[in-house]
Amino acid sequence: MIEPTLLDRLLVVADLFARDMARAFEGTALTTARMTLLWSLHHSGPVAQHTLAEALDVSPRNITALVDALEAAGYVVRRAHPTDRRARLVELTAAGARLMDRTAQEHAELSETLLAAVAPRDREALERGLDAVAVRLHELIAEHAAAEAAARSAS
């Protein structure tokens, strides 16, 4: 058996999260993409759809579809924007707010559970290490994006 590399370990954990999340929503109107939108809304408060598109880094068209589904399920509503009549504010309903309160609590509990599974002397190093990996990954993604932009402008 070959010792897994750091990347192997990170990918295993990422995959487990994706599976666990998808499983949790089975049989409901919720999906990972829709929960991501609700989570963003929970933290930002009511915002226009184009703001959500930027926050989630997806197309405005995609936001339309996600908000349609969440509105049909009763978790969000579209309201008139107070000053821009082109825009529509999306906000959580009471049911959506209750759902996000529960979700935030489960999120905190899962974080506690996972932290408890890590040896106390490893915890700080784990958090520092994850932050360092995230920073480096951000840099790599930015470099790739810059290289592609340069290639496009050259062609």
Added chain:
Amino acid sequence: MIEPTLLDRLLVVADLFARDMARAFEGTALTTARMTLLWSLHHSGPVAQHTLAEALDVSPRNITALVDALEAAGYVVRRAHPTDRRARLVELTAAGARLMDRTAQEHAELSETLLAAVAPRDREALERGLDAVAVRLHELIAEHAAAEAAARSAS
């Protein structure tokens, strides 16, 4: 600014990986799901489709679609199974094998890059911590599955 929890950090890294991977395949016939299949094949050697379905934990129907796309792109071929005429062996073509060799090398390089970004004294704790988190997540997923199976059999 609130200090992110362990779970927040893990989810950030998972999200960055997903984005980086999807970006890397833009404009090619490859996608994350297809690469996962190729990666599995690279490690297992030629296998029947139902074996791939189990390995990737997706439906046989899904494997049919993924193999169709990869066969059209020239990365895999379907061969007759030597003893079971119902089954079809999927194996990498020369082009597929070359692609996976390159991918394995890039994978190793990325792992090195990320490890280099972590302070040396934090590295072992990071790896131990990730293993502990993966083990605990596995347990939680198994518990959920068991609870659901019990609920189904009761109804």
Added chain:
DNA sequence: TATTGTTATACTCTATAACTATA
């Protein structure tokens, strides 16, 4: 009878392009 892979069908996530209403 059970298994392997396929066709049929459907839902979701996602994107680009064209269009309407508004800024």
Added chain:
DNA sequence: TATAGTTATAGAGTATAACAATA
């Protein structure tokens, strides 16, 4: 002229169900 959101269209991942060939 530019922006916000929608309709139109399309590709991809995924699932279940029905079916043919084979075990």
